[in-house]
Amino acid sequence: MNHFYSAASPTNLNELVQTAIRLKKNPTQHMDLGKGKLMVLLFFNASLRTKLSTQKAAMNLGMQVISMDMKDSWAWEFEDGVTMRFDKAEHVKEAANVICRYADIIAIRSFPSLTDKETDYSDQVINNFMKYSTKPVVNLESAIRHPLQSFADLLTIREKVQKPNPKIVLSWAPHPKALPQAVSNSFLEWMHRAGHNVTVTHPQGYELHPEFMTGHTVEYEQEKAFAEADVVYVKNWSPLSQYGKVANQSEEWMITKAKLDKTNHAKLMHCLPVRRNVVIADDAMDSEHSAIYDLAENRLHTAQAVIYSILKGEL
Amino acid sequence: MNHFYSAASPTNLNELVQTAIRLKKNPTQHMDLGKGKLMVLLFFNASLRTKLSTQKAAMNLGMQVISMDMKDSWAWEFEDGVTMRFDKAEHVKEAANVICRYADIIAIRSFPSLTDKETDYSDQVINNFMKYSTKPVVNLESAIRHPLQSFADLLTIREKVQKPNPKIVLSWAPHPKALPQAVSNSFLEWMHRAGHNVTVTHPQGYELHPEFMTGHTVEYEQEKAFAEADVVYVKNWSPLSQYGKVANQSEEWMITKAKLDKTNHAKLMHCLPVRRNVVIADDAMDSEHSAIYDLAENRLHTAQAVIYSILKGEL
Amino acid sequence: MNHFYSAASPTNLNELVQTAIRLKKNPTQHMDLGKGKLMVLLFFNASLRTKLSTQKAAMNLGMQVISMDMKDSWAWEFEDGVTMRFDKAEHVKEAANVICRYADIIAIRSFPSLTDKETDYSDQVINNFMKYSTKPVVNLESAIRHPLQSFADLLTIREKVQKPNPKIVLSWAPHPKALPQAVSNSFLEWMHRAGHNVTVTHPQGYELHPEFMTGHTVEYEQEKAFAEADVVYVKNWSPLSQYGKVANQSEEWMITKAKLDKTNHAKLMHCLPVRRNVVIADDAMDSEHSAIYDLAENRLHTAQAVIYSILKGEL
Numbered sequence: 001m002n003h004f005y006s007a008a009s010p011t012n013l014n015e016l017v018q019t020a021i022r023l024k025k026n027p028t029q030h031m032d033l034g035k036g037k038l039m040v041l042l043f044f045n046a047s048l049r050t051k052l053s054t055q056k057a058a059m060n061l062g063m064q065v066i067s068m069d070m071k072d073s074w075a076w077e078f079e080d081g082v083t084m085r086f087d088k089a090e091h092v093k094e095a096a097n098v099i100c101r102y103a104d105i106i107a108i109r110s111f112p113s114l115t116d117k118e119t120d121y122s123d124q125v126i127n128n129f130m131k132y133s134t135k136p137v138v139n140l141e142s143a144i145r146h147p148l149q150s151f152a153d154l155l156t157i158r159e160k161v162q163k164p165n166p167k168i169v170l171s172w173a174p175h176p177k178a179l180p181q182a183v184s185n186s187f188l189e190w191m192h193r194a195g196h197n198v199t200v201t202h203p204q205g206y207e208l209h210p211e212f213m214t215g216h217t218v219e220y221e222q223e224k225a226f227a228e229a230d231v232v233y234v235k236n237w238s239p240l241s242q243y244g245k246v247a248n249q250s251e252e253w254m255i256t257k258a259k260l261d262k263t264n265h266a267k268l269m270h271c272l273p274v275r276r277n278v279v280i281a282d283d284a285m286d287s288e289h290s291a292i293y294d295l296a297e298n299r300l301h302t303a304q305a306v307i308y309s310i311l312k313g314e315l
Numbered sequence: 316m317n318h319f320y321s322a323a324s325p326t327n328l329n330e331l332v333q334t335a336i337r338l339k340k341n342p343t344q345h346m347d348l349g350k351g352k353l354m355v356l357l358f359f360n361a362s363l364r365t366k367l368s369t370q371k372a373a374m375n376l377g378m379q380v381i382s383m384d385m386k387d388s389w390a391w392e393f394e395d396g397v398t399m400r401f402d403k404a405e406h407v408k409e410a411a412n413v414i415c416r417y418a419d420i421i422a423i424r425s426f427p428s429l430t431d432k433e434t435d436y437s438d439q440v441i442n443n444f445m446k447y448s449t450k451p452v453v454n455l456e457s458a459i460r461h462p463l464q465s466f467a468d469l470l471t472i473r474e475k476v477q478k479p480n481p482k483i484v485l486s487w488a489p490h491p492k493a494l495p496q497a498v499s500n501s502f503l504e505w506m507h508r509a510g511h512n513v514t515v516t517h518p519q520g521y522e523l524h525p526e527f528m529t530g531h532t533v534e535y536e537q538e539k540a541f542a543e544a545d546v547v548y549v550k551n552w553s554p555l556s557q558y559g560k561v562a563n564q565s566e567e568w569m570i571t572k573a574k575l576d577k578t579n580h581a582k583l584m585h586c587l588p589v590r591r592n593v594v595i596a597d598d599a600m601d602s603e604h605s606a607i608y609d610l611a612e613n614r615l616h617t618a619q620a621v622i623y624s625i626l627k628g629e630l
Numbered sequence: 631m632n633h634f635y636s637a638a639s640p641t642n643l644n645e646l647v648q649t650a651i652r653l654k655k656n657p658t659q660h661m662d663l664g665k666g667k668l669m670v671l672l673f674f675n676a677s678l679r680t681k682l683s684t685q686k687a688a689m690n691l692g693m694q695v696i697s698m699d700m701k702d703s704w705a706w707e708f709e710d711g712v713t714m715r716f717d718k719a720e721h722v723k724e725a726a727n728v729i730c731r732y733a734d735i736i737a738i739r740s741f742p743s744l745t746d747k748e749t750d751y752s753d754q755v756i757n758n759f760m761k762y763s764t765k766p767v768v769n770l771e772s773a774i775r776h777p778l779q780s781f782a783d784l785l786t787i788r789e790k791v792q793k794p795n796p797k798i799v800l801s802w803a804p805h806p807k808a809l810p811q812a813v814s815n816s817f818l819e820w821m822h823r824a825g826h827n828v829t830v831t832h833p834q835g836y837e838l839h840p841e842f843m844t845g846h847t848v849e850y851e852q853e854k855a856f857a858e859a860d861v862v863y864v865k866n867w868s869p870l871s872q873y874g875k876v877a878n879q880s881e882e883w884m885i886t887k888a889k890l891d892k893t894n895h896a897k898l899m900h901c902l903p904v905r906r907n908v909v910i911a912d913d914a915m916d917s918e919h920s921a922i923y924d925l926a927e928n929r930l931h932t933a934q935a936v937i938y939s940i941l942k943g944e945l
Binding site: 027 | 350351353355379381383384387388389392395396397398399400401403404405406409410412413414416417418
């Protein structure tokens, strides 16, 4: 039994991509596959794309679907051996064991605290759930990874850039709030598994965790990074060095059409939601560079490929 | 592609009414029509009847259904060109474009602010969503209109009052809170399209927006208005002149059985929820005048007619 | 038409147990039974097991399912004749009558206030809903009863203890918060209907309502109660005598493996969620005594038996 947790999860990445391409052509071709099987989605945090696309993906495969906002349930304890005297009403061990008695696949979204780096980077919620789960678990964005997003990123690059060695850039951009590193971490991890070296550009002090930088390089000058780029993937993240803080809001890092016009007709990608004219300027968002809505649509087809593979026992 | 936004939305109103009557007789006769198609309902506000009846309507047509409480998602920006530095995480342009990649029909409920008349009467949320939507949008009650309610109102009047020119009265009634004008506006708009002139009765200062009064007349004395009435439609609304305020709570305007008994056996209608003994007295609510539960049931059949017509491309 | 409200609800308890056993062997054997029929679940309080198992049960029978968190809807008034001037927007009479126009089965969860014993023990919410409902109502845990839990308790005991007169113990255990008596009340009521006498053990002052004690006996010494026990059912409840208060948190009452080892290989049961090392120690939770996850799974099969019987008109 394979969980869908990280870039390492798929046994055969290329096959999974091909499954997504095949399902995209005819999304309802396997509507009997999931008959009588239940997918439960547990949301500890806000969601739009993930909530809609993952449920739709499961429904397209004929599954029963229940989505739960976890604020409407009991608070979970994740530590073992604790005397549960305070605000946590249920241990993850019970929650996982019980949900697995009803569900065939369980999907979880749980963002980082952004206050405790060590706990966040242990990816406590999903790892503890997987530890006790007897059914496949799908990561809907954990504290440090967002593999469903990254799989959609990969499919979109395969569709949009028809060349053997595209130049792929991951650019930091400013944001008024402290955001997780999950999307960026996962993007790098998946690109590495797919054989792509990414040029990562960000201000000094915004270095990502070395674990995810394997095979990739940093270029501190955004303009140099963008030169000859085929893909510009944009994402804000808060710094590891000043954990949970907003250290830099420099408008100079915002993505504009002028910057994209100096690339090799680069495709602009962002996971959404995006703050217009802070992260990416209107003129870039609405330019012919944008692959943003096509990327969002691919969330459906890639989620469906993941669920399909799990149901077939082929993930 | 037609949105279902106002009384002007249906191409052929009479045909839509006939569809509702036909579906009411056998609600599950088209369970294959929506197979593999997704209806997404977005609720920015509380709902009971609309949430249940619209979902049930879509399910009866075999659709996949996802209902989202938007407080569990990202706050939306509606202005163009804004630097999104503050509390709004996502622009409606992205939200609409993305949801349309997953859904075949999108339905939205968004009440007015009741603090800014101009913005409310621009019906900002749904109009901006429709502007960017590539799929049909259904109005689940916007700032100034509630067409699914009005369509159910019309069907109920057709069923209950078998005469060519019924006297239809819309009566204001007191309420402790400031309420929208949406139900009343829409009722008048739909009655006008259906060829009915409505006698509107309310205290001085509670005049509705002239846009919705076309073809209708005001009678400031409730007793005169009720004389010979075949239908008494009751609704509180807050005044346009003192926007968002409660200007009048006079019990004299409450609907009682005694008042209804002086009509022409009038059918009592209200969209619900209703505050008993404030808006309508118990003796009227529980009298033989009441068509209120039958009206509520018609929310299902009329919503189903709307969704059916959209799926058939015949709205 | 039978509601599923208490141990008195099933016409034939043994037949209902047999239905659950039969459905458990092949949960999807009646997927056409509920076609086109809607089950609505109304949650006034948090839920995990009940929400998942009851929805899954209805889906396994092919029903349409809508689960509503009632904080996203209108607040209900339960008193008759009230002038609804304050915080309640809708009377339960309208809510019940209207929901019944859309739904074929309605299920409700509503916990006690724990501030007003008389109102709680009148089981106001569900009793008022049932009074006005024209469709079968299922109790998802009311102020004083949790019959779906108790039916699962009974099935689990039937499965786990193969002897004619097992010794069944209900043991109070400490908890940091004031909890309802609903699970304990219902357990006693169902055991009585099933012909079992229960030994109830708890500190002085924690006596349960006499209505539920019929046929059962109190043993104030936990150790004596556990001697020769075949089943130890554990549950905290707050005292009736100091209503809504936490009168005793003595660790001496916590369930440990050592205590269970002195029984007759007793099966350990708890409805969950459970606070580890407060209510039950880790060593007991994780021991071979535990039937807790099997009990949780039986929530699905027993809920499905209830819904199946309602759909067949055989409850």
